Amino acid sequence: xxxxxxxxxxxxxxxxxxxxxxxxxxxxxxxxxxxxxxxxxxxxxxxxxxxxxxxxxxxxxxxxxxxxxxxxxxxxxxxxxxxxxxxxxxxxxxxxxxxxxxxxxxxxxxxxxxxxxxxxxxxxxxxxxxxxxxxxxxxxxxxxxxxxxxxxxxxxxxxxxxxxxxxxxxxxxxxxxxxxxxxxxxxxxxxxxxxxxxxxxxxxxxxxxxxxxxxxxxxxxxxxxxxxxxxxxxxxxxxxxxxxxxxxxxxxxxxxxxxxxxxxxxxxxxxxxxxxxxxxxxxxxxxxxxxxxxxxxxxxxxxxxxxxxxxxxxxxxxxxxxxxxxxxxxxxxxxxxxxxxxxxxxxxxxxxxxxxxxxxxxxxxxxxxxxxxxxxxxxxxxxxxxxxxxxxxxxxxxxxxxxxxxxxxxxxxxxxxxxxxxxxxxxxxxxxxxxxxxxxxxxxxxxxxxxxxxxxxxxxxxxxxxxxxxxxxxxxxxxxxxxxxxxxxxxxxxxxxxxxxxxxxxxxxxxxxxxxxxxxxxxxxxxxxxxxxxxxxxxxxxxxxxxx
Amino acid sequence: xxxxxxxxxxxxxxxxxxxxxxxxxxxxxxxxxxxxxxxxxxxxxxxxxxxxxxxxxxxxxxxxxxxxxxxxxxxxxxxxxxxxxxxxxxxxxxxxxxxxxxxxxxxx
Numbered sequence: 001x002x003x004x005x006x007x008x009x010x011x012x013x014x015x016x017x018x019x020x021x022x023x024x025x026x027x028x029x030x031x032x033x034x035x036x037x038x039x040x041x042x043x044x045x046x047x048x049x050x051x052x053x054x055x056x057x058x059x060x061x062x063x064x065x066x067x068x069x070x071x072x073x074x075x076x077x078x079x080x081x082x083x084x085x086x087x088x089x090x091x092x093x094x095x096x097x098x099x100x101x102x103x104x105x106x107x108x109x110x111x112x113x114x115x116x117x118x119x120x121x122x123x124x125x126x127x128x129x130x131x132x133x134x135x136x137x138x139x140x141x142x143x144x145x146x147x148x149x150x151x152x153x154x155x156x157x158x159x160x161x162x163x164x165x166x167x168x169x170x171x172x173x174x175x176x177x178x179x180x181x182x183x184x185x186x187x188x189x190x191x192x193x194x195x196x197x198x199x200x201x202x203x204x205x206x207x208x209x210x211x212x213x214x215x216x217x218x219x220x221x222x223x224x225x226x227x228x229x230x231x232x233x234x235x236x237x238x239x240x241x242x243x244x245x246x247x248x249x250x251x252x253x254x255x256x257x258x259x260x261x262x263x264x265x266x267x268x269x270x271x272x273x274x275x276x277x278x279x280x281x282x283x284x285x286x287x288x289x290x291x292x293x294x295x296x297x298x299x300x301x302x303x304x305x306x307x308x309x310x311x312x313x314x315x316x317x318x319x320x321x322x323x324x325x326x327x328x329x330x331x332x333x334x335x336x337x338x339x340x341x342x343x344x345x346x347x348x349x350x351x352x353x354x355x356x357x358x359x360x361x362x363x364x365x366x367x368x369x370x371x372x373x374x375x376x377x378x379x380x381x382x383x384x385x386x387x388x389x390x391x392x393x394x395x396x397x398x399x400x401x402x403x404x405x406x407x408x409x410x411x412x413x414x415x416x417x418x419x420x421x422x423x424x425x426x427x428x429x430x431x432x433x434x435x436x437x438x439x440x441x442x443x444x445x446x447x448x449x450x451x452x453x454x455x456x457x458x459x460x461x462x463x464x465x466x467x468x469x470x471x472x473x474x475x476x477x478x479x480x481x482x483x484x485x486x487x488x489x490x491x492x493x494x495x496x497x498x499x500x501x502x503x504x505x506x507x508x509x510x511x512x513x514x515x516x517x518x519x520x521x522x523x524x525x526x527x528x529x530x531x532x533x534x535x536x537x538x539x540x541x542x543x544x545x546x547x548x
Numbered sequence: 549x550x551x552x553x554x555x556x557x558x559x560x561x562x563x564x565x566x567x568x569x570x571x572x573x574x575x576x577x578x579x580x581x582x583x584x585x586x587x588x589x590x591x592x593x594x595x596x597x598x599x600x601x602x603x604x605x606x607x608x609x610x611x612x613x614x615x616x617x618x619x620x621x622x623x624x625x626x627x628x629x630x631x632x633x634x635x636x637x638x639x640x641x642x643x644x645x646x647x648x649x650x651x652x653x654x655x656x
Contacts, residue, residue: 476574476618492613520604546610
């Protein structure tokens, strides 16, 4: 028995077996790669600890690492899908190795920095890039870095920009300013200048230099339809966005292959500073943003509304009727130039121009009805309670009565998708006559008064929804039964009122003016206030037991 | 679409869990309401029907909680179970509709 055991040990500890195990490990680079996350972490550890024989080997590991990140969906700060594919293709990586080993490492740094910046931006919207280590291009350190570049090799303009060789870039621009030659993925030098992260200072300089050259195609699109402005907006390069928007002939309305404008990309990533700049650009150009500024609506609330709806929303003080066609006619009458521009824009881009009318606000009971959710294009636009609340708080009753909102679909899915949404909104309106007030509105109401908490977001499009607050499972009732103004409320009723933002006066109002029915259970009474959409249930003792 | 499907599945799971006795009644009522409120672009008639049935459960829940119970009172149990079954049927109906729609889009 001992002999058999000794042979077994000898056999399995022999160098032959060890070699086979090594081969197995080498085959896929990392042992135990079944779990994608495990593979990612293994690659990360290896990149941090392994002493590589050649830069190529390390670069390929970087490639594998990024690909793994992409598979796991960790790369949402990267450029669009096609570019990602290009960036991580073997050719691209080899190309980077050939140009410079540093390029690959720099790209890794860019990716890391990008994710870090995104995290910072989430905490601190509108963060200026200068706060995260961008130096002043006029500083001595920057000028010294230019002097230190003593690279004698020849580069193309894109190679020089991607390798951050500022002196080479300058020389190339002086010698042969062919600034529009794209790379294999259709990226022009301007794309690269916008894209490079490692030294944002250089990025500004490169962009300035490139824009100063005559004949630059500032609107050039790569294979994914991405322009430099798209990239700058997506990556929140505020400085670059500023520079590009100032350039005459820039078209900020261009769509990429995913039908996104620079503005929609900025919204998608919640880049407030970029959004602000793009909106002002749009406003000055053709949307008459001055109307918004003249009104007392806060600009940032409008932008939040915009963000939530994904559409451009204009507010104006105007007294118009409440139907769709009439409101548009009213806009035509009052703002002929702008409406014509919007219509032309819709025709030119194939986008649907949608417009909505908020209901007039004639009293506290209708406060929360001041929403775009009540619009005729319901399903396209929603607004959260806080936005509505802000609109309500920052307008006078007269203004609220006359509030008109117009939304312009400037980006989004394919035309057909939007058109079908529009068709869906109108499906309830009979053909052959104008829609009456409220017709075509899908049943989508907000509670009449008070404020409900927006708990979170769900769905593919992350559109806001209004779930109620839920008590902890071990705490079925949080309030204690109380008597308010002579009326008994159960703890659960108070919980529900809190969850739905209903005040006791609203409940009292419902009891006074609502219709009384017998409830679902013996002894209960159901009171329905159809005006404010409030339901109250009273038990046989007259105690309010729940509110909806 | 997927979001709705997930929510419908969640509602169905909650109802099944209650029927199996895994979750208490008060939790069923509050959690299916949350999921229901989160549904987007659902058929309005379906939503109305669901909401009405749910409100029946809410009444039962309110009566029970007022008595300090987390399960329906003895007189309300049959009504509650009946309504839970109705909700389950409605949920199945919605799930089938979504599945069909998704299959249609996949074919397209």
